[in-house]
Amino acid sequence: MLKDLSQTLIGCRVKAAREAGELTQDQLAQQLGLNDRQSVSDLENGKRALKPTELLTLAELFNRDIEYFLDPLAVTGEAHFSWRAAHEVSPASLNGFEQEAGQLIGLLRWLRAQQKSPTSALKPTLRLSAHSSYELAQDSAESLVDELELGVIPAINLIDHIERKLDIPVLFIDINVSDMDGDVSGATCHLDQMSAILINRQESDARRVFDLAHELFHALTWDAMKPAHRESNSIEPRGKRKRTEQLADNFAAALLMPKKSLDKLLNRDRLKDSDYLRDVAGQLQVAPMTLAWRLFNLKMIDEATRTTLSQHKQPSNQLTLPKPYSPTFVHMLHEALVNGRISARKASKVMRKGLDQMLKLFAEYDLPAPFDL
Amino acid sequence: MPKLRVFVDTNIILAAWDAHCWPAISNYYELETVEKCVEETLTHNPNDPRHIKMPAGDLYSGIRQRHNVTKLDIANLILNGHCGATLDDDEQQLLAWLYCHEVLPSNVIRIATADKAAIMVANQLGWLDAVTSLEELATQAGVAKTNLNQLKSQYSKSWLTSARTQIRLGVLK
Numbered sequence: 259m260l261k262d263l264s265q266t267l268i269g270c271r272v273k274a275a276r277e278a279g280e281l282t283q284d285q286l287a288q289q290l291g292l293n294d295r296q297s298v299s300d301l302e303n304g305k306r307a308l309k310p311t312e313l314l315t316l317a318e319l320f321n322r323d324i325e326y327f328l329d330p331l332a333v334t335g336e337a338h339f340s341w342r343a344a345h346e347v348s349p350a351s352l353n354g355f356e357q358e359a360g361q362l363i364g365l366l367r368w369l370r371a372q373q374k375s376p377t378s379a380l381k382p383t384l385r386l387s388a389h390s391s392y393e394l395a396q397d398s399a400e401s402l403v404d405e406l407e408l409g410v411i412p413a414i415n416l417i418d419h420i421e422r423k424l425d426i427p428v429l430f431i432d433i434n435v436s437d438m439d440g441d442v443s444g445a446t447c448h449l450d451q452m453s454a455i456l457i458n459r460q461e462s463d464a465r466r467v468f469d470l471a472h473e474l475f476h477a478l479t480w481d482a483m484k485p486a487h488r489e490s491n492s493i494e495p496r497g498k499r500k501r502t503e504q505l506a507d508n509f510a511a512a513l514l515m516p517k518k519s520l521d522k523l524l525n526r527d528r529l530k531d532s533d534y535l536r537d538v539a540g541q542l543q544v545a546p547m548t549l550a551w552r553l554f555n556l557k558m559i560d561e562a563t564r565t566t567l568s569q570h571k572q573p574s575n576q577l578t579l580p581k582p583y584s585p586t587f588v589h590m591l592h593e594a595l596v597n598g599r600i601s602a603r604k605a606s607k608v609m610r611k612g613l614d615q616m617l618k619l620f621a622e623y624d625l626p627a628p629f630d631l
Numbered sequence: 632m633p634k635l636r637v638f639v640d641t642n643i644i645l646a647a648w649d650a651h652c653w654p655a656i657s658n659y660y661e662l663e664t665v666e667k668c669v670e671e672t673l674t675h676n677p678n679d680p681r682h683i684k685m686p687a688g689d690l691y692s693g694i695r696q697r698h699n700v701t702k703l704d705i706a707n708l709i710l711n712g713h714c715g716a717t718l719d720d721d722e723q724q725l726l727a728w729l730y731c732h733e734v735l736p737s738n739v740i741r742i743a744t745a746d747k748a749a750i751m752v753a754n755q756l757g758w759l760d761a762v763t764s765l766e767e768l769a770t771q772a773g774v775a776k777t778n779l780n781q782l783k784s785q786y787s788k789s790w791l792t793s794a795r796t797q798i799r800l801g802v803l804k
Contacts, residue, residue, distance in 0.1 A: 263709065263716040310706035317702070324702050328709050330716050368717070597803045598747030598794075603642070603719035612679030630784040631642055631745060 263330040264371075266304030270450075271327050273302040274335050275320040290315055331364035331608060333449065340476055340485035342443040342469060344492060352488065355433060355442065361608045363447050363454055366427055369590040370452065372599060377451070382424050384478045384509075388501060392508040395475075399512035403519075410519045413467045413543035420455070420470070421586060426477050427452070428470065429587060430459035430580045443491040444469045446476040453477040459580050464545040464572050466580070471510035479505075511552045514544050520558070529559050532566040539570075546570035581622055588623045595628035602629045634661045636740045638729060639694075641671040641721045643743045643765050646786050648685045652769040652778055657693030659772035665698045667724040700724040704731040714755045722749040726756070735761055743768060745785040747794060747803070754798050764791040 276286050276298075283295035283302075290312050292298060300306035308316075308327070317324050326334055337360050343352055370377060384398050403412055406419045417428050433442045433456075443465065444457040455473040457466050469491075476485045483502045490499075499507075523541060528534045532546075539549040550567035553559040559567070582588075594600045606616050617627050637660045639647075644664070647653040656662065673687055708715045708727040715723050722744060729735055729742065735756075741763040742753055753762050765786040766779055784790050797803045 308710060310703055310710050313706045313710065314702055324706060328706065328716055595747070598751040598798075600717040601719045601722055601746045601748035603722070603746070604717060604748075607719065612681065614679070614681055629747065630790075631646075631786075 263328065264304065265307055267330065268308055268327055269302045269304040270336075272298075272308065272316060275316060275322060275326070276302075278335070279320045289319055329364075330368050331361065331604075333360050333364040333367065336449050337363050338448045338484075339445050339487065340448075341445045341488045342472070342491040343488055344441050345490060347442055349488075352442065358610060359431070359445065359447070359456060362429065362431070362456075363449070365591070365605070365608050366429070366454060366587060367449060367451060368600075369587070369594060370427070372594060373590065378425055382426075382478060383481065384475070386479055386482065386505065388483050388505075390505065392505060395505045395508040396512035399471075399509045400516045400518070403513060403516045408513075410522055411542060412514055412516065412519070416467065416470060416513075417584070420474060421584070424474075424478070425452075426474070427454045427584065427587065429454065429456050429583050430466075431456055432460060432582065433458040441491070444473055446473045446480070446485065448477070448480045453480060459582060462545075462572055463543060463578060464539075464548065467514060467543050468510055468545070468548055471513045472506045474513070475506035475509040476502075511548065511555075515542055515549060515552045517556070520553075520556070524558075529553070530563050532563060532570060535559075535563070535567050536570040539567075540572075545572050582619060585623060588619060588625070592620055592623075592625045592628050602631055633739065634659070636661045636663055637763070637768060638663050638725055638740070638742050639668070640664070640725050640742075640744045640746070640749065641668045642745050643786070644668065644672045644690065645683045645685060646745070646765055646782060647769070648689070649683050650765075650769070650774075650778055650782055652765075652772070652774040653685075653689065653693055655772040655774045656765075656768050660768065661695045662693055663696040663698065664694055665700050665721070665724045665728050667700065668721040669694070669697055671719075671721045698728050700728050704728055707731050712756060714752045718748055718752060719746075722746055722752075725749075726752055729758075730756060737761070741768075745783075745790075747785075750791075750794055751798065751803065759795060759798060762791065762795075764788045767791075 283298040287293070287295050287298045290298070297306065301308060313324060313327055316327065325332060339356055339359065341352060386395060386398055406423055408415060408419060420426050420428055442458055443461060444455065447454045447456060455470060455477060457469050459466070461469065485502055486500065489503050519542065523538055535549060536546045539546045542549065547568040550559070550564045554561070554564040591605065595602060595605060602613060606613050609616065611619065613629070613631055620627060639662055647656055669690065672685055672690055704727040705723060708723070708730045712730050715726055718726070726749065734740055735758045740761060742758065742761050743763050743765060744750060745765065750762055753759055766782060766788045769779055
């Protein structure tokens with residue numbers, strides 16, 4: 259077993275390259291000059307070490323850089339993204355950003371693998387399918403609020419609980435696509451070893467929280483309902499939105515505004531008072547429009563109130579910029595640099611930051627400079 | 632007496648240039664490096680506010696030998712040497728060349744790097760004593776102490792001594 263790059267990971271990449279190249283194990287054995295397909299099977303399962311000359315043969319055969327097989331931070335072909343982006347964002351911009359995000363995810367996966375505490379062998383999933391009703395998606399969210407003990411205002415500790423109890427990392431990132439007419443809200447990224455949620459930290463508090471809950475749905479249902487590579491983040495009529503996205507929206511709404519919380523927070527005598535309801539939305543850390551739809555769907559307010567409440571703006575004091583990435587991620591990276599497990603320049607390139615910017619990031623988290631170069 | 636051969640990485644080259652001790656150390660030692668370090672030195676991130684611009688002529692004239700590193704060299708370091716996968720390309724290729732050409736350990740060869748991960752890899756390969764600091768190189772080459780005051784701490788002799796001790800004691804892991 260290599261210390262910083264596992265034989266298993268190399269084996270997975272050999273298998274992925276072979277399958278993409280549409281070769282059988284027998285055929286690859288022939289190409290590598292091996293006795294039989296069992297040797298290839300052992301290679302792919304990480305039971306047999308890959309030899310340097312075999313690596314070069316593979317790279318040439320499958321037209322790949324050797325980094326594809328050897329870089330522990332690479333996730334090419336392994337990471338699958340589902341983005342929430344505005345229509346205006348061009349596919350080229352999104353793909354360009356996906357390359358950057360992929361490197362970050364690769365670093366995250368590697369940092370997690372370096373931790374002493376083993377990753378859970380189990381993967382949490384919701385008991386839902388594409389055929390589930392919207393009501394069932396909402397019920398699942400309400401149950402999850404109880405199971406995770408999210409409390410009356412689920413938004414407050416949602417990230418912490420998602421990371422600790424569901425083992426799904428959440429990263430706040432600056433999403434700078436070149437065509438800034440539109441924005442990218444975030445993404446769910448799925449790999450065999452983990453799922454991760456990326457959130458655009460430049461968005462408003464309420465939108466970030468809703469994105470987080472929405473992406474959580476995708477992370478918890480990826481196998482049963484693999485989302486499209488790209489979905490719209492704008493408000494669209496129900497009929498235009500894909501069913502999986504509608505299920506995710508229903509789930510997110512119930513997760514952030516469970517009936518129990520609404521019962522505790524709402525004065526039933528003031529359900530026509532949109533100013534009052536706007537304040538309740540602020541308490542729940544959701545946008546007035548989000549609360550408006552939730553209450554309307556629960557038949558707690560009428561159409562006129564829904565329309566008025568939807569037109570309220572989010573109070574300006576609810577626009578705070580969270581620290582970049584996450585405390586867990588930044589601490590893991592700091593530890594890796596302090597211990598010399600990754601070179602400062604390599605980390606700096608993956609993060610697309612200069613060395614000074616890296617030091618500023620650690621200072622933001624009150625961490626001492628891990629290098630002085 | 633032949634000059635000491637010193638293999639320098641990108642950080643060392645740029646810091647030496649920035650501290651005005653490049654001419655002194657390139658005269659005093661046989662400086663060698665790999666092509667990737669040359670490339671990184673000359674194309675070092677221009678968006679970085681600390682970007683140091685070193686004229687190519689000064690770089691080329693100070694380096695006695697620039698080595699080409701093959702894909703097989705890199706594969707050998709990572710797959711047979713079992714290390715180096717998380718180094719930056721320039722440091723990785725420098726150590727890959729040294730690994731594949733089996734020139735270390737040697738009394739007349741040193742590796743100059745200030746990157747902790749590269750020093751960890753040097754240790755894994757049994758070359759910890761071959762690692763040297765820019766401060767040591769410059770002092771030996773006769774550079775005045777005052778010229779070295781502006782060096783960042785990781786280029787100092789004391790930082791390297793401390794890192795070596797931590798590695799030997801297993802503090803870094």
